[in-house]
Amino acid sequence: MRRTLTLALSLLLAPVAFAADKPTTIDASDIRIAEQLRDKALKDDTAFDFTEGLTTEIGARLAGGPNDAKAREWVIAKFKALGFDKVWTEPVTYPKWVRRSEHAEIVAPVSQPLSLLALGHSPATPAGGIIAQVIAFDSLDALKDTDAASVRGKIVYVGPRMHAFKDGHDYGMGSTLRTRGPSLASQKGAAAFLLRSAGTDTDRLPHTGVTQFADGVTPIPAAALSSPDADQIERLLKRGQPVTVKLMLDCGMEGEFTGANVIGELLGSKKPDEYFLMGGHLDSWDPGTGAIDDASGIGISVGAAHVIAQLPKRPARSIRVVAFANEEAGLYGGIAMAKANSKSIARAVLGSESDEGADRIWKITASVKPDARAAIGQIADVLKPLGIEYDPNAKASGGSDLSAIHAVGMAAISLEQDATRYFDWHHTANDTLDKIDPEQLRQNVAAYAVSAYLAAQAHGDFGSKPGEWAADGH
Amino acid sequence: MRRTLTLALSLLLAPVAFAADKPTTIDASDIRIAEQLRDKALKDDTAFDFTEGLTTEIGARLAGGPNDAKAREWVIAKFKALGFDKVWTEPVTYPKWVRRSEHAEIVAPVSQPLSLLALGHSPATPAGGIIAQVIAFDSLDALKDTDAASVRGKIVYVGPRMHAFKDGHDYGMGSTLRTRGPSLASQKGAAAFLLRSAGTDTDRLPHTGVTQFADGVTPIPAAALSSPDADQIERLLKRGQPVTVKLMLDCGMEGEFTGANVIGELLGSKKPDEYFLMGGHLDSWDPGTGAIDDASGIGISVGAAHVIAQLPKRPARSIRVVAFANEEAGLYGGIAMAKANSKSIARAVLGSESDEGADRIWKITASVKPDARAAIGQIADVLKPLGIEYDPNAKASGGSDLSAIHAVGMAAISLEQDATRYFDWHHTANDTLDKIDPEQLRQNVAAYAVSAYLAAQAHGDFGSKPGEWAADGH
Numbered sequence: 041m042r043r044t045l046t047l048a049l050s051l052l053l054a055p056v057a058f059a060a061d062k063p064t065t066i067d068a069s070d071i072r073i074a075e076q077l078r079d080k081a082l083k084d085d086t087a088f089d090f091t092e093g094l095t096t097e098i099g100a101r102l103a104g105g106p107n108d109a110k111a112r113e114w115v116i117a118k119f120k121a122l123g124f125d126k127v128w129t130e131p132v133t134y135p136k137w138v139r140r141s142e143h144a145e146i147v148a149p150v151s152q153p154l155s156l157l158a159l160g161h162s163p164a165t166p167a168g169g170i171i172a173q174v175i176a177f178d179s180l181d182a183l184k185d186t187d188a189a190s191v192r193g194k195i196v197y198v199g200p201r202m203h204a205f206k207d208g209h210d211y212g213m214g215s216t217l218r219t220r221g222p223s224l225a226s227q228k229g230a231a232a233f234l235l236r237s238a239g240t241d242t243d244r245l246p247h248t249g250v251t252q253f254a255d256g257v258t259p260i261p262a263a264a265l266s267s268p269d270a271d272q273i274e275r276l277l278k279r280g281q282p283v284t285v286k287l288m289l290d291c292g293m294e295g296e297f298t299g300a301n302v303i304g305e306l307l308g309s310k311k312p313d314e315y316f317l318m319g320g321h322l323d324s325w326d327p328g329t330g331a332i333d334d335a336s337g338i339g340i341s342v343g344a345a346h347v348i349a350q351l352p353k354r355p356a357r358s359i360r361v362v363a364f365a366n367e368e369a370g371l372y373g374g375i376a377m378a379k380a381n382s383k384s385i386a387r388a389v390l391g392s393e394s395d396e397g398a399d400r401i402w403k404i405t406a407s408v409k410p411d412a413r414a415a416i417g418q419i420a421d422v423l424k425p426l427g428i429e430y431d432p433n434a435k436a437s438g439g440s441d442l443s444a445i446h447a448v449g450m451a452a453i454s455l456e457q458d459a460t461r462y463f464d465w466h467h468t469a470n471d472t473l474d475k476i477d478p479e480q481l482r483q484n485v486a487a488y489a490v491s492a493y494l495a496a497q498a499h500g501d502f503g504s505k506p507g508e509w510a511a512d513g514h
Numbered sequence: 515m516r517r518t519l520t521l522a523l524s525l526l527l528a529p530v531a532f533a534a535d536k537p538t539t540i541d542a543s544d545i546r547i548a549e550q551l552r553d554k555a556l557k558d559d560t561a562f563d564f565t566e567g568l569t570t571e572i573g574a575r576l577a578g579g580p581n582d583a584k585a586r587e588w589v590i591a592k593f594k595a596l597g598f599d600k601v602w603t604e605p606v607t608y609p610k611w612v613r614r615s616e617h618a619e620i621v622a623p624v625s626q627p628l629s630l631l632a633l634g635h636s637p638a639t640p641a642g643g644i645i646a647q648v649i650a651f652d653s654l655d656a657l658k659d660t661d662a663a664s665v666r667g668k669i670v671y672v673g674p675r676m677h678a679f680k681d682g683h684d685y686g687m688g689s690t691l692r693t694r695g696p697s698l699a700s701q702k703g704a705a706a707f708l709l710r711s712a713g714t715d716t717d718r719l720p721h722t723g724v725t726q727f728a729d730g731v732t733p734i735p736a737a738a739l740s741s742p743d744a745d746q747i748e749r750l751l752k753r754g755q756p757v758t759v760k761l762m763l764d765c766g767m768e769g770e771f772t773g774a775n776v777i778g779e780l781l782g783s784k785k786p787d788e789y790f791l792m793g794g795h796l797d798s799w800d801p802g803t804g805a806i807d808d809a810s811g812i813g814i815s816v817g818a819a820h821v822i823a824q825l826p827k828r829p830a831r832s833i834r835v836v837a838f839a840n841e842e843a844g845l846y847g848g849i850a851m852a853k854a855n856s857k858s859i860a861r862a863v864l865g866s867e868s869d870e871g872a873d874r875i876w877k878i879t880a881s882v883k884p885d886a887r888a889a890i891g892q893i894a895d896v897l898k899p900l901g902i903e904y905d906p907n908a909k910a911s912g913g914s915d916l917s918a919i920h921a922v923g924m925a926a927i928s929l930e931q932d933a934t935r936y937f938d939w940h941h942t943a944n945d946t947l948d949k950i951d952p953e954q955l956r957q958n959v960a961a962y963a964v965s966a967y968l969a970a971q972a973h974g975d976f977g978s979k980p981g982e983w984a985a986d987g988h
Contacts, residue, residue: 092749096624096626096746096749097624099625099626099627100627150571151573152573152803153573153574242948242949243719243944244801244802244943244946245719267948268944268946271946271948272570272803272946275566275570275947276570327718329746468718469629470718472718472742472745472746473742473745473749474741474742474745475716
């Protein structure tokens, strides 16, 4: 606290720095324009059309897969057709992981096929597969506390259930299990790792997602079972007999791939170098068509930019829409952009990424400087008729890729979607266009249009500064 | 009213021959016992345990497949363990159909994998698959009205949507499309047939089910697309360009297989040759584990028999529980039983099969002789506290297999489950145990226990007679 205070006092003495300390304000006339934008967005289907097009004409977009480049070209063409003032790409390099096939079955004490998906970055099983006894744990902690001797050579299964919440908070547990579980199981000598899918549904459709092997840890085959298949294993284990599973995964790393972030910009009329940053990620997992994760995220930003572009005049600052490369395997697009812009991050006055589906936005939060709180309150007032509440006490990371950019100093808002159903479909074959309600999607567009326009018109900044927010804990 | 009165008076004078015309009645003391049975059944988990066991230890039970005999042995052993007085089998022979694999994709104007399942009794595609243009129809009637010239060599797709209703009536349309569509498409010279799955969900899980090729019609490959995949095809067709699909089905008929109906009986204490008939079917489709279709159906009957068996004394008539062989491909088990019992059908005093899932029963209907209506009313009164309404004007077929037995003269009741969600999961990989609510299942057991007990105790019959009900129109 002291250190921050000293810093603040020292800033008071510096002439240039004063600009940052004047309360940020928004003109009443801009509020009126934002209200009109909001109402116009509620009737605009650009976001849906974009999402429909990307999912229908390209479909699944596994990073590094055959649709990575195809999707990129599709988005570049679409951005150009939509009339962005400037469209460009920035290369992003990431490891390439390939899924060829997976097959699994319970072979004892009964015979049952299992529906599962290899986790991203999982290695393959040896030819002929792994046939081993299953050892089950309720949680990652239970696995941590277990003797390596009891795990060695076995297939570790960890089976907690995720529950549905509006804020989707159970995904914290689910994704931690998926990313860290295989590594931990490997350290204990396990032959392979299975988890109950990190999802809230009971469909026979497993949820894939990336896993991470810590440095020095031998990667082991890792896969997610659909919830009914996890139940099946648990019921058999309850009977007290050893349960043996045969697991065959054909997948693995194949060097590197260079994709790109695709960026479209409406050029600001007064401060074109400063910009509001929004977007979604271009890649998706491969079982579905990446509709809610995350074609709709790009679509929402595109839709918002589109209604802003219809105004007689461009806003003062630029509006930048990004389709990020390879978010799924580790925020590669966001991290690349953060690195490239860390020194000039103050230009990114505020940002928000949509990556939690396309259900209604119900809450706005912000991580901005105190002097910009009132301006966020002004934005929130325009969002209120959309059913969006403002929590001035919660922080915002800006969303997946933007969290990396926020971490190098960009002020951020989070426009939080209702995630009650999101994790029913997330990372599964069920992530398809039919899961998107066009009306809900338009509400999202309205919220992004209002936020982008008002941030681009605000007098004063929101606190973006190199090194700021690094300790925000996102 | 007059006629009934005259009849009633005349009955008083006729000691034996008039027995069939005396109003069927149920003693008040039996009503009290039925009420106790009902309340006991609401606390009994025999049905769930049976369903859990069959789905967990055997799983999918495709007729003629490797689990056909296994499941039969499992049920025989379970019936014996549950203490039926008599357990036996009756052989049933049916065509054997085998599913090996299926693969399909849109190859033009874009590339998209398709999630589908071959229909039962579909032949395979030629080696290398079929690559053909898709021609779409909204309904079977639209296909009927089309010139063969426009269909020849193409893949016919028919895409109406089923909607969810409590009485599941849209399955009439859906199943008609599935059973008759391929035959009709073949007659018009189509290369293959695809339909939007006969289901009410939007999951990426296709609904399989049997199709039928009319005599003299060349069987063509036929498969069901998941609803999101059907949407995908329709969206591409709307763009106005030809849509080409590659279809590879490896499946087909492989001679005949002899399975069996498995029958368990509680022997009647006074009229052991007469019986109440209930059950479900033993086979299931192969993608799921056949929990709601129809392990639960057998489970409900077994549970009902179990609580009746706990009474100090067996009811007057026998209680017969049947696990029918191969319902799915054409009521083979029911038809075999109907043929074998057509002359002695009067012994089957009343029957009801459970084959519409395991949600709450909401309605009872009956096809019985007029003089037994009052007794059905007595049964309905005991069911009322379970939330079951009685519709005295609707007919009853007795349910899938029993409809064949009803058609040769057995009086029938239908205990209708709420089918609102049934067709979300029916014939898909999602037909798994987790879809069954144990409390709903117990309500079903209570309804069957009451019906079986009171029918077995009733004075007089319900109208079963060779040749009766043939014109009932089920």
